[in-house]
Amino acid sequence: MDKVRVLCAMDQYMLRAFSRGTSEALKKHTLFQLLLPPFQSFLDANVKKEEKKDILVISSAYQAKQEGKPLEEIPIAPLLQKARKIDQEFFQQTSALPISIEIEYGEIEKIRRQRMEQLLGAAYRLFQQWGKTPRIRTVFARLYSRNQFLTWLGGILHLYNQETRILSHSVRMPHLIGVARDKLSDTIYSVMEDVSQQLVIELTRIMYRRNA
Numbered sequence: 001m002d003k004v005r006v007l008c009a010m011d012q013y014m015l016r017a018f019s020r021g022t023s024e025a026l027k028k029h030t031l032f033q034l035l036l037p038p039f040q041s042f043l044d045a046n047v048k049k050e051e052k053k054d055i056l057v058i059s060s061a062y063q064a065k066q067e068g069k070p071l072e073e074i075p076i077a078p079l080l081q082k083a084r085k086i087d088q089e090f091f092q093q094t095s096a097l098p099i100s101i102e103i104e105y106g107e108i109e110k111i112r113r114q115r116m117e118q119l120l121g122a123a124y125r126l127f128q129q130w131g132k133t134p135r136i137r138t139v140f141a142r143l144y145s146r147n148q149f150l151t152w153l154g155g156i157l158h159l160y161n162q163e164t165r166i167l168s169h170s171v172r173m174p175h176l177i178g179v180a181r182d183k184l185s186d187t188i189y190s191v192m193e194d195v196s197q198q199l200v201i202e203l204t205r206i207m208y209r210r211n212a
Contacts, residue, residue, distance in 0.1 A: 003130055004062045007123060010136075011054045014203060018157065019047040021195040022188075029187055046164065049090040053083050057116050061123035071124045079116055080109055108166050115159040122152065140207055150204045157196035165189040 023040060026032045056079055064074045087103065122143075129139045140149060168185040 003127060004059055006136065007058050007126065008051075008055050011058065012051050014199070015047050015051055015054075018160075018192075018196060018199055019043055021199060022192050025191045025195055026188070029191070032187075045090055045093045046167070049086055050160065052086045053079075053116075054119060056082055056086075057119045058123045061120050062127050065124055065127040071121060074120060074124070076113055076116055076120075079120075080113065083112060083116075103167065108163055111159055111163045111166070115156060115163070118152070118156055118159070137207055146204060146208045149207060150200055153203060154197065154200045157200060158193070161189060161192040161196060164192060 023043060060074060060079060061071075064071070084105070125143055126136075126139055129142055130136070133139055133142075144152060165185060165188070168188055
């Protein structure tokens with residue numbers, strides 16, 4: 001079994017479900033009825049960007065585990081640097097959209113580091129336990145109680161929402177003045193928080209259902 005691929009597939013499923021849920025919820029807001037088509041492309045590219053970053057983190061955790069390297073010795077700085085390169089690819093993909101992006105990395109990388117550290121630690125411990133049982137749900141159940149899993153996953157998505165909020169404040173749309181842009185960003189963040197809470201509850205239910 002390719003354990004890295006399995007864990008990355010689970011992460012991808014979560015992020016894409018989150019993106020779909022966010023898009024559907026945004027359609028209910030009048031502000032987005034005209035803006036959503038170009039912004040949808042932005043959201044789609046953004047989630048693919050985050051998938052690539054999570055693959056880096058999960059792969060690093062597996063490699064460290066295979067080499068017998070302690071979790072605390074896995075460096076975060078190279079992952080942050082590679083994440084910046086992924087950002088540059090993202091900027092190129094969105095260059096055709098009627099937006100421009102100017103990122104100030106100071107605040108973003110504080111949040112990005114926290115999210116990477118949480119995902120790295122969880123993935124590392126999962127890979128350690130996975131050799132003792134082939135069932136991923138059993139591994140999660142050994143590492144986390146139901147409430148602990150819900151809190152951990154909710155924390156991961158909350159950090160994702162915070163980073164996206166900062167990124168959306170960095171987006172410039174020619175036809176939007178600053179006040180409208182800020183309202184747009186705040187609406188996105190509020191919707192993402194609501195959707196993530198619902199998704200975390202649903203994923204926790206699936207992960208800890210009986211006879212899974």
